[in-house]
Amino acid sequence: MRIVVDLNKCQGYAQCAFLAPDVFTMHGEEALLYNPLAAEEHRDAVARAAAACPVQAITVEGLHEGAPVEPVQVFTGAPWEPRDGR
């Protein structure tokens, strides 16, 4: 699931980090870090976060049913092991 946050809009309310902590984390007091490719298992949490963001800064691909997107082109490369930053 592809995600992008418009960090110009984001005001660091941390709502998303509260609702989907595996995808969004606060870095310092105000700065937001997120994983642009969130695992499917977090879909519901991400959907809740996007809906709850007070400034609607979060865009998620294909979140709403009936919003078909083109098949994702996947290019090869070694699988990435996200480091657990916590």
Added chain:
Amino acid sequence: MAADYVDWLRREGRIVIVGASLAGLRAAETLREEGFTGSLTLIGDEPYDPYDRPPLSKSVLLGKASPRHTELPRRRHLDAEWRLGVPAAGLDLTGKRVLLADGEEVEYDRLLIATGVRARPWPVAEEAELDGVFVLRTRDDAVALTERLRAGAKRVVVIGAGFAGSEVASACREMGMEVTVAERAGAPLVGALGGVVGAVAADLQLENGVDLRTHVTVTALEGDPMGRVRSVHLSDESVVEADVVVVSLGSLRNTEWLTGSGLGAGPRGIASDAGCRAFDFRGIVTDDVFVAGDVARSPHALFGYQFLSLEHWGNAVAQAETAAHNMICPASDRRPHMWMPAFWSSQFGVNIKSVGVPPMGDELMIIQGSTAERRFVGVYGYKGRIVAGVTFDNARWLEYCQRQIEQGAPFPVEYPTMDRRPEGRKAVPADFPDPALPTHGPTVTLSGYSPADRRLVFTPGHH
């Protein structure tokens, strides 16, 4: 007749977009959203789906995201033809064709150019090729750099303390590496935010254990016999050992492919009118070639109609949307790109944001908080007006600053604010370096008229 053309164009015209990244993708989506049903082609030299760059120097370096997966979410289905992995190599303006490097040609009725910028490489080629020397602009750059850092780098030297360089330094420190930053100016971020705010950024780096060297330039990169970078020589004659060097010297606009095309394109970007229509080299507006994103420069009413080049994420999105709209509507419905410049950065755990055009301001007032606490709101003034704002960990003030700029609010600021410290009661020089010195992106460049730019011999037209 013009209206008939627009109708036909919207139904079955051919639109080609060169540059398949943020601006290109958002323009394509906007075209479809606004009812364009003709053929749509996106040409991109990178072999990847459009991806997002800001995470590359932030969550990716910190290991919280993969450099291979920052693809941008699609806002809708595009039904486009993608020509990825092949650069556009030329433009035939009269024949309305884009020439590809593989020899193919793509015809268009309307063209959008969104080829962005690339990282300025280390100027000495043999040194730039040393193993361990990196730039950071593309996904491939990020893969290479993160793999090397993960493999265990001991000392990273960052050349250039603009936003990108400072973010790299921040991430590397957070991961426990030794970091040296070498900067020509007196402090980090000086080109974008001036010396007063730059001093705060310098404190941040020092406190976080960065070995910050200012007022120096790098004179040479030295390699070992295996061709791996070993040390960095500075103009103060010091030498710093390094196993990774990140060259962060700003960017170059991707306009070379337009050389000789007749378009007004050069090292400062592609000039356009406020409606994103490109100028040709004579300063005459084209009506079928549009530009958007980092490669564009266009006049802005709020900033004295000076030409602005913005290397800002939000500008790429907004300008793409405006360009796309204008490409497929009648002249009377066109709208100007009047986006308020804005960007963010996060480094050393601090959220830095700005609106407006700080480098235009010659004075600065801290209207909230204090620079000593690194939590403040500053406004920049020029000729009695507020032209920009900057916040450190105070993002909620940004909207207010934006309104002040839009309303042409007076500077110096007269009213008292709740949290005004004595240091903020007075406007001080914002302390920007000579604009002729190169600065580091992502930032704002005022590229207004300069007679030095003239490349033509003036021959008055005949009637």
